[in-house]
Amino acid sequence: MIAMGHELLVGLILLGGLSTSGAGTPPGEARPNIVLIMTDDQGYGDLGVHGNPVLETPRLDRLAAESARAGTFYVHPVCTPTRAALMTGRHPQRSTAIDTYIGRAMLDPSAVTIAERLSDAGYSTGIFGKWHLGDCAPMRAIDQGFDVSVIHAGGGIGQPSDPPGGESAYTDPILFRNGVPESFEGYCTEVYVDEAIRFIDQVEKPFFLTLTTNAPHGPFGDVPEDLYDKYRAMDLEPVGASNHDRQARIFAMDSDIDRQVGRLLDHIEESGLVEDTVVIYLHDNGPDHDGYVAGLRGRKGSVHEGGVRSPLFVRWPRRIEPGDRPELMGAHLDLHPTILELCGVAPNPELPVDGISLVPALVDPAVSTTDRSIVIQAHRGDRPVRWHHAMVRDGRWKLVNHSGFGREIPEGEAVPMNLALYDLREDPAETRNLAAERPEEFKRLSEIYQQWWDSTIVEESDAYRPPAIRIGPEVGTVRLTRQDWRRTRKGPWGGRSQGRWWVESLPGAPHDVLVRKLPSATVRPDEFEIRFNGKVLHAAEWPKGESMVVVDAIELPVGTGWFEVVCRDEESDYGPYQVEVRPPS
Template identity: 50%
Template sequence: MRASIATALIGPFILACCAQSAIADTRAEADQPNIILLMTDDQGYGDLGIHGNPVLQTPHMDRLAQGGAAMTTFFVGPVCAPTRAGLMTGRYHYRTRVVDTFKGRAMMEPDEDTLAELLRHAGYSTGIFGKWHLGDSYPMRPNDQGFDESLVHRGGGLAQPSDPIDNRDRYTNPVLIHNGHEIQTRGYCTDLYFQAADRFITRAVHQNRPFFAYIATNAPHGPFHDVPAELYEKYRAMDLAPVLLGQAESHDQVARIYAMIENIDRNIGRLLATLHELDIERDTLVVMMFDNGPNTRRFVGRMRGMKSELFEGGIRSPFYIRWPARLKPGTHNDRIAGYIDVMPTLLAAAGVQPPDDLDGRSLLPLLEARQPVEWSDRALFLQVHRGNAPIRYHHFAVREQRWKLVRPSGFGRSEPPENVSFQLFDMTHDPFERHDLAATHPDIVQRLKTAYDH
């Protein structure tokens, strides 16, 4: 967290007094909600029943979506760590030192003000369960960055090079990191995260403290060898042709992915039941979103694209937010929004003043509006590719409400090929990006390039 020299010199006495004051103020603030942020890994926009998937069964996610409000044109990064950095800071990931997903390029600058830090300073009990992917060593670990409680894996996922050697690529009975220490667990990884979150939530309620629970599953990210067996057999026996986009060879892999997603859905059902049993549904804000597009080329509605790509199917995520105390179910807003808006939105809900240097803005005025509100148009910038630093115009997109400029030069390349052209789409009249208008609207192309440059 960024702090002044004066703050560092004042010492622990005043800091402790401030913390106790914040907790007291929080307990007195009746409308300060509990917050649950749910984010899955590599689940695509089309991987929900409510989004028209004809095969996958997600009744609890669908119920959560139907019971809340939504931003219907919501964007995330093409890959995971950039989204996570922006989610935690409200700033574009390149500002945070996160430029990629591996080889030391996903270590967030420790001085960033994080959502967890700011909520903890406001009296919240803070916990993370699942995937962090912003640094595994001091001072970048979750417990160094504002989380009181953490049960996570290292790096970008289980069965990756950062895994403890003893884990042996397991999703079942994995070695996880609990508050900085390796522990041997028993159970399937997703179940373990939700069980730990349940205990954390219950404890916070009994302590009469508001809580922030960040539940970020590594499923349905690969590898796919260790998935819930019962659900795998269910989907393996089904006709998946409607979601495979002609790629019959991916039947087994998608069956495994859907097994992981339905397992997440069942856990969300149990989580919602816990909120009901604890009688905190009304005052608990629950957000559901995904970190990037799907990890195979499969159903994404009528959009095109997948993880790592800049077409809508690779960067669109649901953003459902249920808060019975303040948000009317079924409220939908189509203004463009993105992962950088999550932090300011949740801080606004908690009554916490955001830092001055955020790129995002609170979405609450749009979500709470009973009538139209003033909301200036803006551009969102999306870019990520392999390498140590961003290269101008390499694998990037600029998205306004109507226009989208994209240069899909390849996430996997550290240098862009020379022959990749800019593409321009009128998203109002061509929401599925079928007609490139760059040649007929060079003025708009130049305007969006200029916006990117500044």
Template identity: 45%
Template sequence: MCLRVAISRPSGVAWSSGRTRAPVECGRRAMKRLPFVVLSLLGLAMGSEVQAEPQRPNVVLIITDDQGHGDLGCHGNPIIKTPHLDRLAGQSVRLKQFYVSPVCAPTRASLLTGRYNYRTRVVDTYLGRALMDPEEKTLAELLGASGYRTGIFGKWHLGDNFPLRAMDQGFQESLVLKGGGLGQPSDLPEGSSYFDPLLLHNGQPVRRKGYCSDVFTEAALEFIRQAGDRPFFTYLAYNAPHDPLEVPDSYVEPYRRLQMKPADFPQPGRGFAVNFDPTATARTYGMITNIDDNVGRLLDELDRLKVAERTLVIFLTDNGPQRPRYNSGMRGLKGTVYEGGIRVPCFIRCPLLGLKTRDFDRPAAHIDLVPTILSACSVPLPAEIKIDGQNLLPVLRGEQDSLPGRTLFFQWHRGDAPQPLRACAARSGAWKLVQPVPPGSMPPRFELYNLEQDPFEQRNLADERPDVAARLREELAGWFKDVSSTRGFDPPRIKVGTGAENPTLLTRQDWRGPRAGWGPRGLGHWELEFTEGSYEVVAIFDGPPPDRARLEIVDKVVELPVPREANRIVLGPVALPSGPGRLTCTLQRGQDTAGPKYVEVRRLP
């Protein structure tokens, strides 16, 4: 009789060095090699066969910001230089029809929850519409609970204050910018540049030397180096190539010298000659080449650490390009539900999982990555969590030929709450229904395309196939009713006066109201939840000082004159009970009113 230990692994996949396992030979010599504690714990009988727990992969999830499908050399762009991403694509399963949301915060909500963003309260990118409900369970929370080290480096864009921050939502290590990107009103005071950025490290302000994409990459590499024997989840979320197009000139100059024009690019499908800006394109390509260099650094480090084979690397982008440039001939840009706005690159590599280099040509989406990653990591989804995505792993590994039939849905437009059948699309098999018109004075316009025959959305078949158009329109309406009923669209409240964050810095990123905006005349309010206590509120402003400042907080009003030459004023103290409340701060200059640049809310000892 003999004892065999069987290790389950995909056939034809080499284990990484130092981790090789094989069936143990029969006889006494083999038994001596097995630790006694293993035998005693397993209670093995001679001749039994034991399945060892499969090795769990590390996870590196890379996402870029406003990089389109055509912004890669491997996607037919003859100008841009992306050798490392091209190499990754050549080693990966390439999802040829991979979809995201038309803009960034909705994509990130779906990417990290496996749920349509409307279920999470995230409906837009700013003005309090990009705050994810803290009750949502993120991929980081699920992996962390299963023993993974979790870290985020870059752009979170789902809430800047407690309990909505990345560090509150499962990321044990975080180095993040605020809001939707650097150079926006969400920036910390004294921090608005891609160079030497002022960031938040585990909730504390820190200025890091260097260019932002380099900084985030180095932090991610250090996190990976410190992993030890624990599996890690690294979320590397670049804010490039999002505007403003700040990048070292050494990356821009090679593209600037080319004096690019549309005729330099392939011309399939839709052209992009109208409004093509060679200067902006040169800066964008420079930012992407910098990202490519950083991805190369990361891939090389995985090789050096001898963890590349057992690391699941996923690369994608968050939406289409932000302005006209080569986009693989697809129609539309960021912010639209045409293919050019929502179809993006997605590469998945992991030798440990038996993923072979090939094209996967069936529709998939951001909502599918949570169940796929959880399956790859042998982490069960808790029964109480309902997701919209499908586990792609069986088809990616070739264990299944196809996915269960389904329709994918996409929608985005500005506003505090979405409206049904506005700026939306549905993809089912070869068919795609598009209604591109946002709310306003224009009536809806439904268009139907067969993407197998017409991938560039040039021939509207709505009149020829009204049956298909009607079916997909009905599905869209049903989907909207379903996702709208999950939580509604009121924003989650920022909690102030807690031990987790005090003081709380509020920015124009998260205020709301009919006058809320990023311009100098903007005026809005914040929806908060207070801990009982005495509070001091500081209004911070720039430009000429106002004449007076008025604070409305819950049911209290404080109004004071503003000293000349001041750039801030302290309002309070104000005693408040526990519970929800609204805060509005109004600055008056003559007959004009506006809001401050920042409001700091501090609960006093």
């Protein structure tokens, strides 16, 4: 076994894509295409190849058989932090994409994505499905290195960022092609693959294609009917789910992913691109259901293994032999430097990353990456909180403080501390806390976490403020939704919550502002105000019986500030449902 030295890897801190192999694309050889596939809320056990007793995924199982398969691969327990880490190769806490909504899921535009690096290296780049790193300029996928983008808004279909007419529509969705809404026909996963195939056929090679499905993320009311009928007619008792109808709907989405990925892989083969294309497959976090998790503990949102473990399959017939890589322990952070090495793109010392290249271990099963430390932390809140909902993996040992992803810790309040130490070699299900029995390992992993915190977290008071949404004539229509606002009153993003958007107002003509009220028929504003940095720019009565109002020629002050719309009735103030800031009509 060849080990990649622990002293270089502790904490995954600023490593710039460490590699020891030269096993990527040599100079002068044709660079490979990259197809990166990541599904949403599909658990480690939601694959036939991982022993699921009911779910059928023959095409993904075949892909696994044709791929190098990581022994252990980590992601964050929720969507956005995983996507930020994957795209940048850096801990999400180094950026502003640390949660999944209300202005905490926007990638700082100064972050450099793998799409930007590959675009600069001559790759055509496209993303199809879910972005979840910002809906407005300059945080959109097309602002962050992607030439072609066909994506839904926000964190999923069925959320407050849905465009009018596309609410909760997985079938015949309204998506955004390069930032412009467009109606499509078909189930969303099928649409993404249709667009991915069109991209392959039309763009210059080599290409970087990212397929990030929102399935099997909920809501679960709109699923492929043929597959739903199949699974609800089956005996689901073996998977142990508490809600069989819900599980049948999720399995229908999973099987449709299998079907659609099979179509994409067939097209790659029919186009003669198999030898020239690297296919990478993973999940973004654990499952959003109970039941079968392949023996792991926890689910989505958990920092136990069931919430943070993902498969990693890497297929490249030209250079990577299929088979298990039991000594490969990796994380989403590693894919950025791994892809760069596969594509023959040298690391840039001025753009350091926290991950390492996994190419040596993918090419040579004798290479081990298990002697390293991986830190994962994610929780609700406007900024990271020390020790809140975190895990440290180092070799066989794992230290966990499972304080709850959904718990926000108010400033000055102590984090619940219930640290547990597990030996994952002997106890992969995390059933036996060895903290009292192995104090030296407990202390060592605690120190690794402290080192990670001190070297990663930005302490400035405004470090995790949302990036500024750009408003100006050249930007066009800007859609402001509750996905990207920062709350001014505690509560979720629904109902009578209230918030505001951090914006950069550019010089230019006045703007027309369209305000939509909450969809509920029981919420009817009496009046509304438009404000910038607290100053009222416009105040008026809400037109009776109308769901929206348009105000012409609003002059926004030039510069950065908080843009806010306040609706009001006899009960309280609250926020609008959506706002559009448009060039003047």
